[in-house]
Each structure stands twice: as structure tokens, then as C-alpha cells.
Amino acid sequence: MSGSALSSVGAAAPAVVLAAAAAPADPGSPDGTVDSVRRRVLAASAGAVAFGVLSYALGSRRATDIDHELPEAARAADAATLQEQADGRSLEIDGIPGLVSGIDDFYEVDINNVDPVLEASEWTLSVTGAVESSFTVTYDELVDGDVRTGYNTLRCVGEQLNGDLLDNAIWTAVPVAPLLERADPGGGCECVMVRAADDYYEQFPIAALERSFLAFGMNGESLPREHGHPVRLLVPGHWGEINVKWVTEIEVLDREVEGYWEERGWHGTGPVNTVAKLWTVNERADGRVQVGGHAYAGSRGIETVEVSVDGGDSWETAELILPDVSRERFSPSRGGENLHTVTSDSISEPLPSEHVLGERDAWRQWQYTWEPPAGDHEVVVRAIDGTGTVQPAEEESPYPSGSSGLVSETITV
Ligand SMILES: Nc1nc2c(c(=O)[nH]1)N[C@H]1C(S)=C(S)[C@@H](COP(=O)(O)O)O[C@H]1N2
Ligand SMILES: [Mo]
Numbered sequence: 573m574s575g576s577a578l579s580s581v582g583a584a585a586p587a588v589v590l591a592a593a594a595a596p597a598d599p600g601s602p603d604g605t606v607d608s609v610r611r612r613v614l615a616a617s618a619g620a621v622a623f624g625v626l627s628y629a630l631g632s633r634r635a636t637d638i639d640h641e642l643p644e645a646a647r648a649a650d651a652a653t654l655q656e657q658a659d660g661r662s663l664e665i666d667g668i669p670g671l672v673s674g675i676d677d678f679y680e681v682d683i684n685n686v687d688p689v690l691e692a693s694e695w696t697l698s699v700t701g702a703v704e705s706s707f708t709v710t711y712d713e714l715v716d717g718d719v720r721t722g723y724n725t726l727r728c729v730g731e732q733l734n735g736d737l738l739d740n741a742i743w744t745a746v747p748v749a750p751l752l753e754r755a756d757p758g759g760g761c762e763c764v765m766v767r768a769a770d771d772y773y774e775q776f777p778i779a780a781l782e783r784s785f786l787a788f789g790m791n792g793e794s795l796p797r798e799h800g801h802p803v804r805l806l807v808p809g810h811w812g813e814i815n816v817k818w819v820t821e822i823e824v825l826d827r828e829v830e831g832y833w834e835e836r837g838w839h840g841t842g843p844v845n846t847v848a849k850l851w852t853v854n855e856r857a858d859g860r861v862q863v864g865g866h867a868y869a870g871s872r873g874i875e876t877v878e879v880s881v882d883g884g885d886s887w888e889t890a891e892l893i894l895p896d897v898s899r900e901r902f903s904p905s906r907g908g909e910n911l912h913t914v915t916s917d918s919i920s921e922p923l924p925s926e927h928v929l930g931e932r933d934a935w936r937q938w939q940y941t942w943e944p945p946a947g948d949h950e951v952v953v954r955a956i957d958g959t960g961t962v963q964p965a966e967e968e969s970p971y972p973s974g975s976s977g978l979v980s981e982t983i984t985v
Contacts, residue, residue: 867892
């Protein structure tokens with residue numbers, strides 16, 4: 573399974589954190605590894621309420637009363653096929669996850685120390701509020717729907733620029749759109765409040781919900797307790813906070829009301845910022861140096877990742893690996909170094925359906941290998957999204973709308 577090098581800190585630390593304005597661990601750690609920051613406290617600027625990052629001690633992560641089998645209707649084999657293909661494509665680079673994060677490595681952010689334990693057999697989802705017809709669906713009814721399997725990446729608005737509250741999984745899910753059609757929403761704000769069993773609530777536009785999914789499987793297993801068992805929302809391309817776990821109610825509103833994090837000053841309901849992470853630096857025996865990481869631009873997709881080894885004066889194209897598996901045209905070559913594997917042509921093609929999971933939404937892996945002369949080298953990395961927009965260099969802290977800037981690291985050879 574991928575990502576093991578990054579998992580050690582979080583997995584061992586039983587820390588439960590909902591911190592207010594602690595000094596953030598700097599994820600751009602000087603030795604070029606991120607092990608030290610995986611699942612550490614995520615803090616924001618002074619005065620802001622920080623997102624809590626919660627880790628369980630190994631062994632207590634799973635509630636024993638949760639059935640890990642996906643329902644028959646979920647075609648668990650699809651997830652296994654995607655996993656196998658992603659594993660085959662992933663660059664195996666020390667210190668970074670593969671294309672699919674392992675369930676135990678997937679970051680976790682919760683408002684409470686203890687996660688709800690919900691039984692699938694007792695769970696229901698209600699669609700209420702300003703609708704023609706309100707109704708409630710059961711788990712069995714939900715999973716009997718139009719089941720999709722695909723990638724979706726989540727990123728927390730509270731994470732540091734080179735932090736690692738960014739992960740990708742294979743989800744088994746049904747689209748939300750048919751439920752909305754059945755409810756026939758009205759209301760004056762074109763917006764919804766989505767509520768959960770842990771008293772969490774987030775408000776955002778119906779337009780985003782129309783392209784969302786209700787997930788009940790993760791990496792071919794029943795959705796784990798810590799990621800929202802039995803059902804969570806996935807809103808592709810949007811900050812993690814509206815991807816509501818343990819979801820129980822979709823209320824169509826008449827007017828906008830602030831959600832949980834917005835009441836605390838955050839602006840995290842919209843699309844994610846573009847980022848290229850510099851998660852590892854590997855000095856090879858032959859004197860060459862490999863840098864690598866992941867890049868994510870939400871629904872805009874990643875077109876290119878560029879690396880500068882001279883502090884931003886000149887830029888080279890990194891090798892880019894896609895998890896997309898249904899696309900022969902991507903066929904990334906793993907033989908060469910630093911190959912540019914996506915063309916702008918392929919990325920701008922329309923999606924086959926608006927209810928596809930993870931065609932371009934998923935993160936990409938990148939790597940760049942070169943032979944530096946002795947001395948100091950400032951490595952800078954930037955992503956270019958599917959619209960051709962270069963990741964902005966202007967620096968912003970995570971609070972309130974997500975970090976911005978370019979990740980850089982000085983390497984001494
Ligand atoms: N019910 C509920 N849903 C929630 C949260 C929460 O605390 N409670 N945290 C949100 C935040 S801030 C993020 S970044 C994502 C993280 O999802 P994960 O823990 O599965 O990685 O879940 C979101 N959904
Ligand atoms: Mo988040």
C-alpha cells in the first residue's frame with residue numbers, strides 16, 4: 573500500500589486536537605521531509621479557531637460494530653480494479669504517498685474528539701426545507717441507486733501551503749442530483765445547509781450539491797467510521813469542510829446562514845486553490861537528486877507541474893502521473909525521466925458526464941530528477957491548472973481562505 577512513509581507520525585500519535593491559534597508546525601521542514609508534519613496540529617493565524625486534526629491510536633481506528641463489506645450493489649470489484657491500476661501507475665518515491673492514499677494514511681479533520689458511531693441499518697438521510705416534497709431515504713435505498721466508483725481528492729482549507737491535509741481515495745458513491753430532482757427545491761438563496769450526526773453543519777450553493785456524491789465506500793471497503801460511516805458527502809473540487817461526514821440532512825434554505833467554520837471566520841465552502849507540494853527530496857547514490865510531490869487544482873485539473881532549481885529564474889517541466897485509468901490517451905510513460913504526460917488538449921475535453929467521479933478532480937503525482945553541481949540550490953515548484961492559470965506566487969496564510977504561494981526548498985549538495 574502506498575504512503576507508508578508518511579503515516580508513521582499520525583498513526584502513532586493518539587493526539588486529539590482542537591486547538592485555538594497554536595504555533596503551526598512549519599510543514600516546509602528544513603530537511604525536506606514531511607514525516608514530521610503528517611497529521612500534526614493544524615493551526616491558523618492568531619485569533620482564528622483552527623481546524624482540529626484527529627488521529628487515533630492504531631487499533632482503535634475502526635469501530636468493531638461496523639461491517640466492512642460493501643453492499644452487493646456497490647460492485648466492490650470496480651474499486652479493486654482502480655486500486656490495481658493506480659498502484660501500477662504510481663511513482664514509487666520515498667516519502668510520498670502513491671496515487672491513492674491508504675485508508676489509515678488519509679488525513680482526518682473533525683470538530684469533536686470522538687466520532688459518531690452510526691449503524692447503516694439505522695441511518696437515514698432527510699431532504700427538507702424549501703422543497704416541493706421532503707422525504708427520507710434509508711441506506712439500502714441509497715446504495716440501490718446509480719452507483720459510481722472513482723477518485724476524489726480532499727484538501728482542508730486550514731492546511732499550510734506545503735502541509736499534508738491533502739489525500740486521494742477511491743470512493744463508492746451515488747450522485748446527489750436524483751435526490752434533488754425528487755425534492756424539487758425552491759427557496760430564495762439557491763443554497764443548502766447540510767447537517768451531520770456530530771452537530772456539524774455547512775452551508776453552500778445548490779449548484780455545488782448538484783454535482784456532488786454521497787459516498788458509502790472508500791478504497792473498496794465500507795466507509796470507515798472516522799471518514800463518516802455510513803455515508804458522507806463528496807463535493808468534487810471544493811474545500812474539504814463541505815464534504816460533510818456522518819451526513820443526516822440536506823435542508824434547502826430560503827436565505828443564507830453561516831456554516832460551522834464560517835461562523836468562526838473561515839471562508840472554506842468554495843473551490844480549492846491550486847497547489848503543488850514539494851514533499852520529498854531524495855539524493856541518489858549516482859549524485860542525482862529527485863524532488864517530488866503531489867499537485868491538485870480541484871475541478872480545474874492539473875495540466876503541468878514546473879520545477880525551478882535556480883530560485884525561480886528558469887522552469888523545467890516535471891514528470892506528471894495521473895490516476896485516471898479509463899483514458900488510454902494519457903498513457904503516461906514510466907520509463908523516461910521528467911516526461912510531460914498530459915496535453916492541454918486532453919484536459920480541456922468535456923467530461924463524459926457531469927456525474928463522473930475523479931476524471932480530472934484527482935490529484936497528480938510529480939517528480940523531477942537532475943544532477944546538481946555542488947552548492948546551494950533553491951528548488952521552487954508550481955502547478956499550472958487546466959485553464960492555463962499558473963499557481964500564484966503571492967503568499968497567503970491558510971486563514972481564512974486557504975494558503976497561497978509557491979513551495980520552495982533550499983537543497984545543499
Ligand atoms: N460531520 C463532519 N463532517 C466534516 C467535518 C467534521 O468535523 N464533521 N470536517 C470537515 C473538514 S474541515 C474536512 S477538511 C473534511 C475532512 O475529511 P476527512 O476527515 O475524511 O479527511 O471533512 C469535513 N467534514
Ligand atoms: Mo477542513
